[in-house]
Amino acid sequence: MIAFIIAFRHPDSTKNYQHVVELLNATLLSLANQTSENYRVYIGCNVAPDFEFDTSKVRFCTIDCPLPKSRKEVLLDKGVKRAYAIQTANNEINPDYFFLLDADDLVSNDCVEYLHQQDWPESPGGYWLEKGYLLDMNNCKVQEKYGFNRYCGSSLILSASTLVGKLFTGTSEGENIATHEEFLDACDEYVLEQVLGDHIAVRSYMASLGHPLQKLLRPLTCWKINTGANESNTKIPFGSRNLNSEFFTRFSITTLQERRASMLERLVEKLRLMKSWIASISG
Numbered sequence: 001m002i003a004f005i006i007a008f009r010h011p012d013s014t015k016n017y018q019h020v021v022e023l024l025n026a027t028l029l030s031l032a033n034q035t036s037e038n039y040r041v042y043i044g045c046n047v048a049p050d051f052e053f054d055t056s057k058v059r060f061c062t063i064d065c066p067l068p069k070s071r072k073e074v075l076l077d078k079g080v081k082r083a084y085a086i087q088t089a090n091n092e093i094n095p096d097y098f099f100l101l102d103a104d105d106l107v108s109n110d111c112v113e114y115l116h117q118q119d120w121p122e123s124p125g126g127y128w129l130e131k132g133y134l135l136d137m138n139n140c141k142v143q144e145k146y147g148f149n150r151y152c153g154s155s156l157i158l159s160a161s162t163l164v165g166k167l168f169t170g171t172s173e174g175e176n177i178a179t180h181e182e183f184l185d186a187c188d189e190y191v192l193e194q195v196l197g198d199h200i201a202v203r204s205y206m207a208s209l210g211h212p213l214q215k216l217l218r219p220l221t222c223w224k225i226n227t228g229a230n231e232s233n234t235k236i237p238f239g240s241r242n243l244n245s246e247f248f249t250r251f252s253i254t255t256l257q258e259r260r261a262s263m264l265e266r267l268v269e270k271l272r273l274m275k276s277w278i279a280s281i282s283g
Contacts, residue, residue, distance in 0.1 A: 001038055001040070001093055001094070003041075003089040003093060003160070004040070004099045005044075005098045005100050005101065006103050007044045007082045008020075008044065008046075008049075010046050010066075013068065019228060020104070023104035023227055026252070026255070028051065028058060030108075030252040032054060035109055036110075040089065040095070042085035043060050044082055048062055061085045063084045064180060072193065075194075076192055078197040079191070079193055082196040082197075083183050083192060084183065086164065086167065086196075090160065096159075097127075097157045099156070099157045100154070100158065102154045104227055105224060106135075106222040106252065106253065107222075108250050111220045114218055115157065115220075123214040125212055125213050126157045126158040126213050126214075127214050128202075128213045130147070130215045131145065131219040132145060133221075134152075134236055135222050136235075137256070140240075140256060143269050144241065144273050146279070148223075149203065156199060156202050156213070157213075158195075158202070162206070162209065168187060169187065190205075238268055240269055241266060242259070243258055245258060
């Protein structure tokens with residue numbers, strides 16, 4: 001069983017809360033359209049938004065986290081909300097893996113099915129996504145990239161048993177906690193901040209535990225940028241593949257129009273993909 005773990009931002013951390021709710025709605029729609037039913041979604045949040053489609057596989061885990069005011073507090077806010085979601089998932093479904101997903105990214109409709117086809121005993125630590133898509137929502141461009149884990153946090157599938165064992169260091173087995181302060185006291189600060197709050201150091205951390213992550217080459221997630229709510233300033237340079245119905249269906253995209261990229265755009269996109277591959281194997 002796969003548990004997707006999402007942290008949703010504080011309502012007062014954005015000038016347009018309805019817009020970030022709509023981005024989360026798109027993320028949940030991509031999860032609702034999975035070809036496999038063997039998953040659940042757990043969202044740590046201050047307030048549970050309302051959605052019009054079936055959310056029977058979604059569990060909102062509400063917790064009263066204060067409005068973060070610094071970079072460290074932002075990471076800890078995300079970490080605490082994910083920790084609460086992880087605790088809830090672990091109690092309810094005892095999943096095999098936690099897929100750490102950002103609240104504005106999209107998941108391929110065959111993601112869960114593909115993950116269940118992997119040889120899990122050969123990867124006790126979990127997986128990382130080496131390839132993925134960058135989708136520029138404002139300029140209607142999409143590029144496939146190697147080294148995706150360096151760009152995007154929606155690229156980590158971690159062993160549930162390993163993560164839970166290293167996260168809840170200040171609680172006894174079976175003990176549940178429910179407040180922001182309790183999570184800060186009971187959880188390992190490094191795991192909260194750098195594993196659940198960020199993504200850059202996760203692969204090296206899991207390797208240090210003797211549970212290195214295995215690489216997956218199939219692009220299972222789509223990182224949306226230029227949405228109007230991104231924390232990152234990443235820009236997509238010239239070059240794009242076609243935005244067609246096949247791509248839209250795969251990632252459950254309903255807000256863009258199809259666009260056929262020019263031959264030059266498609267050529268440059270392929271060259272950029274090759275360049276990212278060279279960078280990934282040399283880095």
